[in-house]
Amino acid sequence: MDKKIPYKIYLSEDELPDQWYNVRADMKTKPAPLLNPATHQPVTLDEMSRIFCTELARQELDNDTPYIDIPGEILDFYKMYRPAPLVRAYFLEKALDTPAKIYYKFEGNNTSGSHKLNSAIAQAYYAKKQGLKGVTTETGAGQWGTALSMACAYFDLDCKVYMVKVSYEQKPFRREVMRTYGADVTPSPSETTKVGREILAKFPGTSGSLGCAISEAVETAVNSEGYRYVLGSVLSQVLLHQSVIGLETMTACDKYGIKPDIIIGCAGGGSNLGGLISPFMGRKLRGEADYRFIAVEPASCPSLTRGRYAYDFCDTGMVCPLSKMYTLGSGFIPSPNHAGGLRYHGMSSVLSELYDEGLIEAKSVEQTAVFEAATQFARIEGTLPAPESSHAIRAAIDEALRCKETGEEKTILFGLTGTGYFDMVAYQKFNDGLMSDYIPTDDELDKSFEQLPKV
Numbered sequence: 001m002d003k004k005i006p007y008k009i010y011l012s013e014d015e016l017p018d019q020w021y022n023v024r025a026d027m028k029t030k031p032a033p034l035l036n037p038a039t040h041q042p043v044t045l046d047e048m049s050r051i052f053c054t055e056l057a058r059q060e061l062d063n064d065t066p067y068i069d070i071p072g073e074i075l076d077f078y079k080m081y082r083p084a085p086l087v088r089a090y091f092l093e094k095a096l097d098t099p100a101k102i103y104y105k106f107e108g109n110n111t112s113g114s115h116k117l118n119s120a121i122a123q124a125y126y127a128k129k130q131g132l133k134g135v136t137t138e139t140g141a142g143q144w145g146t147a148l149s150m151a152c153a154y155f156d157l158d159c160k161v162y163m164v165k166v167s168y169e170q171k172p173f174r175r176e177v178m179r180t181y182g183a184d185v186t187p188s189p190s191e192t193t194k195v196g197r198e199i200l201a202k203f204p205g206t207s208g209s210l211g212c213a214i215s216e217a218v219e220t221a222v223n224s225e226g227y228r229y230v231l232g233s234v235l236s237q238v239l240l241h242q243s244v245i246g247l248e249t250m251t252a253c254d255k256y257g258i259k260p261d262i263i264i265g266c267a268g269g270g271s272n273l274g275g276l277i278s279p280f281m282g283r284k285l286r287g288e289a290d291y292r293f294i295a296v297e298p299a300s301c302p303s304l305t306r307g308r309y310a311y312d313f314c315d316t317g318m319v320c321p322l323s324k325m326y327t328l329g330s331g332f333i334p335s336p337n338h339a340g341g342l343r344y345h346g347m348s349s350v351l352s353e354l355y356d357e358g359l360i361e362a363k364s365v366e367q368t369a370v371f372e373a374a375t376q377f378a379r380i381e382g383t384l385p386a387p388e389s390s391h392a393i394r395a396a397i398d399e400a401l402r403c404k405e406t407g408e409e410k411t412i413l414f415g416l417t418g419t420g421y422f423d424m425v426a427y428q429k430f431n432d433g434l435m436s437d438y439i440p441t442d443d444e445l446d447k448s449f450e451q452l453p454k455v
């Protein structure tokens with residue numbers, strides 16, 4: 001080990017960021033505005049505030065303020081599990097016999113097991129400050145629902161979670177963690193909402209989807225006095241809160257003279273990647289430094305690499321604002337044998353715009369290769385990674401092996417977004433040799449694109 005760089009870099013409390021960074025402020029072309037789904041006009045703060053907490057709606061619409069103060073109560077909560085360590089993957093470097101230097105920012109050190117708590121606590125704080133009774137949300141794999149349950153318990157807010165039915169059944173322990181923190185968990189689609197009843201009538205026996213669970217959560221929020229809807233990814237406000245990941249990473253890198261050449265993150269809705277790269281992207285946009293950024297997505301849900309850049313619905317029920325993003329169509333549901341997470345049909349509008357301008361690269365990886373990387377990483381670096389995070393591990397290992405061929409001493413940084421303890425059904429499939437890769441055909445995607453709204 002290099003004496004100058006410790007295995008784990010921890011910042012001290014007074015080195016933690018006290019402002020979030022809003023990368024939109026430095027973008028020359030801003031992400032396209034969200035549109036009202038009925039009128040196709042840009043949504044106003046007033047319209048947004050019926051669905052979202054007012055302060056969060058304001059953050060959503062703010063393309064101009066570069067730094068936003070993190071309220072003291074959120075900073076206090078962050079101190080329970082932050083700083084997150086920046087780890088030099090010495091053991092992985094050695095095992096790969098690569099001249100590359102590999103670092104990862106580990107966000108799994110909290111009970112929810114992922115980075116999602118960074119935004120959950122912010123969203124719960126603004127809901128409480130507005131005097132609300134509670135919030136509604138959806139959860140797919142369960143990490144967001146868990147994070148939000150923790151945040152709501154802390155601020156004494158009601159939390160109603162619509163959990164995609166297949167996860168509700170496959171991940172009973174996630175559900176139990178949420179209930180332990182006081183959340184009310186309903187499998188989606190459900191009979192408790194109009195949109196849920198319609199979907200059940202049309203597709204009896206469906207195992208549900210994120211898009212459908214979002215619609216149920218929005219409907220419940222809009223129809224319940226004192227409730228608003230909150231979302232754990234995709235939105236620009238979530239990227240803003242997640243910038244805490246990138247800001248800590250940048251401080252640690254600057255302190256030790258580490259200059260990443262390549263920054264890699266997995267991409268579901270884009271929040272961890274957006275948060276990790278935001279301050280680095282800011283430097284790139286201002287012409288102060290250059291980096292390669294790589295978004296890694298599953299081959300079975302390839303929004304950036306095979307999607308269209310178009311306005312689309314964020315949910316199946318078509319109640320949320322329309323967002324211009326790389327999308328597979330709001331009706332797209334990844335094949336049921338896809339176990340690796342990152343199942344959302346669309347992508348953050350901020351990342352979509354940066355990708356469209358060529359400032360970010362994207363690649364897709366097949367899930368067997370992802371679980372190979374996950375297993376290799378667990379055995380070498382110790383941490384059992386979330387399947388989602390393992391997409392980034394796959395890409396980082398591939399880049400490090402390329403350096404071995406070329407002899408280049410690149411510095412590779414990736415986001416290790418969480419741990420995989422609740423994903424053992426997926427690991428079991430892999431260990432039993434039963435995991436397969438399903439890649440959608442062009443015909444399937446074309447059919448889905450036909451449903452894009454005409455805007």
Ligand SMILES: *Cc1c(COP(=O)(O)O)cnc(C)c1O
Pocket residue numbers: 113114115116143144232233234266267268269270271272273342386388389417418419
């Ligand atoms: C939710 C989740 C992701 C993907 O979501 P993004 O918004 O794209 O970051 C990645 N890793 C983990 C562990 C997650 O829980």
